[in-house]
Amino acid sequence: MVNKDIIKRIKKQDMEALINWFSEREQKFYKVGWAFLHSHHDVEDVFHNTIIKVYENINQLKKEQYFETWVTSIFMNECKAVYRKMQRNQQEMPQVAATLPHEPELKMDIMNGVMLLEEPYKEVIILKFLSDFSQEEIAALLQVPTGTVKSRIYRGLRLLRKELQKGE
Structure with a gap:
């Protein structure tokens, strides 16, 4: 649950409160960013862009209890935008595993x-x-039913298993 005081401070343009909130969740966000981008520099850029977007658009948040979901959604969209840009530029991503x-x-x-x-x-x-x-x-973040998330996980794991068996 998000502390309502933090959201009030952020709405009053308290950048320090936002940065502190992000710092407390840095590892969680970093894993998502790394999985998409495989670049420390690009993940840092996404962090900065997300902080700026949250800071500038905090008044668009409709329900305070969804603050973290809203921020994560912005973060993922930023990751996807950087990833698409990398693909357009035809840069190769190093294939490094995370955890x-x-x-x-x-x-x-x-x-x-x-x-x-x-x-x-x-x-x-x-x-x-x-x-x-x-x-x-995940369902709240992606704005899809939980059943859809479950089936995507199941199908994704099945496809991943097939992909790994090809390489054997």
């Missing part, structure tokens, strides 16, 4: 497989297994 099994080759295979998944499956796999969001949180 998966300890064997480096298996981490690489899994992350490569995740990156090959279609967007809806990739999104839920990253949010569920790299960022530890619950299915309900």
Whole structure:
């Protein structure tokens, strides 16, 4: 639950309150950013862009209890925008795994497989297994029913398993 005092301070243009709130959740956001971008520099840019967008648009937040979901949505949209820009520029992304099994080759295979998944499956796999969001949180974040999240996770894992078996 978000502290209402924090939101009031942010609405009063208290940048320090916003930065402190973000700092407390940096690891959670960083995992999402890294899973999309694989670049410390790009993730830092997304952090900064998200903070600015939240700061400038805080009055558009309709329900305070959804503050974290709203911020996460902005963060993910920023990640996707940077990722699309990277693809347009045809830059290669280094294939590095985040917090998966300890064997480096298996981490690489899994992350490569995740990156090959279609967007809806990739999104839920990253949010569920790299960022530890619950299915309900993912549903709220993506604005889809929980059943849709469950089926995307199931299908995504099935597709990932097939992809990994191809490489054997």
